[in-house]
Amino acid sequence: MIPRYSPSRLQTYSSCGMALYLEKVKKVPLREAVWFVQGTAVHEALEGYERSFRTLDPAAAEALYVAAWDRELAAAREKQPDESMWMVGGRKTLATDTETRFQAGIQQVHGYIDRNLPGDDLAAAELIPGEAAVETGFELDCGEFSVLGYIDFVREEKSTGRLIPEDWKTGRDVPADPYQLATYKIAVEELTGEVVEWGRFWMCRNNAPVQVDLRKYTKDMVRDWYQQLHNGVQNGVYLANPKSCFTCTVRPSCFFAA
């Protein structure tokens, strides 16, 4: 079977190759964080809302969030029972961080629904008729390897027919690299035959989109990024970049940790 890569693997490799090496090659124990639980739970609620073509009422979306939160938190605790291996924000305790993020996730779900109402011009595309384009899977054929992933949401601007891939972010930072959205652009173009010019991040922390101009990215350019990743992995090239060590899941096993 040919190697398969994802946008998140490319992002990890480009931000710190050592993090990818320790997680995927050495398979060291990973740190956990409640923000991962929050992210998954918010995604499930937004997914349910958009999959229903915005007919799901806010209380039902919140119930989806709570169910996903309970399930994910229990699974994460089982996977990593050692509390010293849990990252927390600032000087908070794990208990405080858990409660704060649980409430923040609820606000993010309601905030999204308030800003994305039924009847808005920007709503779910139907890449398959009758189905909202949520968690759209794709696989890009790049010859000796492929790139696969899932797009959180593809919007259609109903007045123009423009398609806009979107990633939902529950964290603070807007990604500085183009890897994820440019990959989604090529994926949506291959799935639909339509030209994609813009992508978006929906930043749940402030309930606002960040638009990203994707017009300059081509399939050759995107394939070349993954070719660099492929070459690095094939040749065992994993450079450490000790810049984001505080939130790094493999930090306890890393010689280079800042």
Ligand code: SF4
């Ligand atoms: S602790 Fe820092 S240097 Fe080590 S893998 Fe993580 S980000 Fe890279």
